[in-house]
Amino acid sequence: MRSTRTFLGLAAAATFFVAACGTTEEPTSSTPAAGGAGPITVVDSRGKEVKLPRPAKRVAATEWNGVEHLVSLGVMPVGVSDIKGYGQWVSAAPLDATPKDIGTRGEPSLDTLGSLGPDLVIVTDSVTEGALQQIEAKVPVIVLNGGNAKDPIAGMYANLDTIAKATGTEAKAAQLKSEFEQKLTTGKAEAEKLGAGGQKVAFSDAYVASGSVSIRPYTKGALVSAVFGRLGLETAWPMEGDATYGLAQADVEGLTQLPDVRFWYIANNADGDPYQQQLAGNAIWKNLPFVKSGKVHRFPDSLWMFGGPKSMEQFVDAALAALKG
Known part of the structure; x- marks a missing residue:
């Protein structure tokens, strides 16, 4: 993997x-x-x-x-x-x-x-x-x-x-x-119609290393988070990311810092889904407020988090779909 x-x-x-x-x-x-x-x-x-x-x-x-x-x-x-x-x-x-x-x-x-x-x-x-x-x-x-x-x-x-x-x-x-700027403009208007303006979102991915799940928060400085920000959504992550990609590190215990927010993540069937697999029976995960309230949403496969305008347009569509779901 x-x-x-x-x-x-x-x-x-x-x-x-x-x-x-x-x-x-x-x-x-x-x-x-x-x-x-x-x-x-x-x-x-x-x-x-x-x-x-x-x-x-x-x-x-x-x-x-x-x-x-x-x-x-x-x-x-x-x-x-x-x-x-x-x-x-x-x-x-x-x-x-x-x-x-x-x-x-x-x-x-x-x-x-x-x-x-x-x-x-x-x-x-x-x-x-x-x-x-x-x-x-x-x-x-x-x-x-x-x-x-x-x-x-x-x-x-x-x-x-x-x-x-x-x-x-x-x-x-x-x-x-x-075209991307127009996508952001129309996307923000749609998000506002959904009443999502100012809502907090925690976006991440995760991987398994030595049998443990490592979580990678996309903080304010991440490209995907910047796109969400242009839609009127705020990042819920309290920590700072690295200076290049805006990425941080956390584990399942670290997720207890988050309140009942929208928890969005990216995974890929080619690499597996640690949230649905390794953490499915984890007591801490199951008792997180956003898990209990059903606010966890997996984005579609094959969206590149570090890509160009075309990939980021896909993230606009995926975010709006998640807000409607």
């Missing part, structure tokens, strides 16, 4: 990258992209200028937020890490049959990546600087911030805009943002 903690981890890729990129051979030339657009310069999350001779067409991505952005912008990536997992978790921007699997997000295969002849690779800031230097010796690399707990939606937009500029799809990015 895949631990949900691995969803954010790319740091383990460093050792693999160093081993796989330890060649001094000159990179092969790639086929020029269609359209004849001129050179562009993109400033990534490092503040580094990444120069491209033309908008990138053959793009590979190691993390699923980058993959979703690409697909949403109309650029089907040539390489994607863990295609099977992406299909299980990201339904908002499905892949077609053309991308090649480049391995796990933690350990992508540099041999496979190189065989695809990409003109750009997109990673997150979890990859170490030394590994990036190895990759950049072969192909331009854009580094995205994994998240931004200070302003999660702005951070999502920044990543989308960076990829859009690199791929010459700025108009599509503007459309995606406009």
Whole structure:
């Protein structure tokens, strides 16, 4: 069973990258992209200028937020890490049959990546600087911030805009943002009609480690929580999350801090549901006020919590459905 903690981890890729990129051979030339657009310069999350001779067409991505952005912008990536997992978790921007699997997000295969002849690779800031230097010796690399707990939606937009500029799809990015903002506006109006304005929500996921259930609260700084906030809902979690993703840690005893609030969570049949399985007979869980009052709601599978505007639109729909339920 895949631990949900691995969803954010790319740091383990460093050792693999160093081993796989330890060649001094000159990179092969790639086929020029269609359209004849001129050179562009993109400033990534490092503040580094990444120069491209033309908008990138053959793009590979190691993390699923980058993959979703690409697909949403109309650029089907040539390489994607863990295609099977992406299909299980990201339904908002499905892949077609053309991308090649480049391995796990933690350990992508540099041999496979190189065989695809990409003109750009997109990673997150979890990859170490030394590994990036190895990759950049072969192909331009854009580094995205994994998240931004200070302003999660702005951070999502920044990543989308960076990829859009690199791929010459700025108009599509503007459309995606406009559609998402409209979704939030209509969603908030619907939530208010339901009398949900100002209601508190505790959103989380959970995983099993060493036989114990670990709960991961999505606090105020989480992207999903920011979306709920735009609908007029408040987070019920009393603790602060990390500075990147707005995630915290708790156990079932920690849930006793919550009053009788709406308790929403995400799970996936591919990985199991600790709330319905491991905690089903737990005395503490069964006596929590929101469990006893029937306010626990599982969101649909395949909604990516760290994705782009299309995934976040799905969370708007899921939240409204939960408010009606």
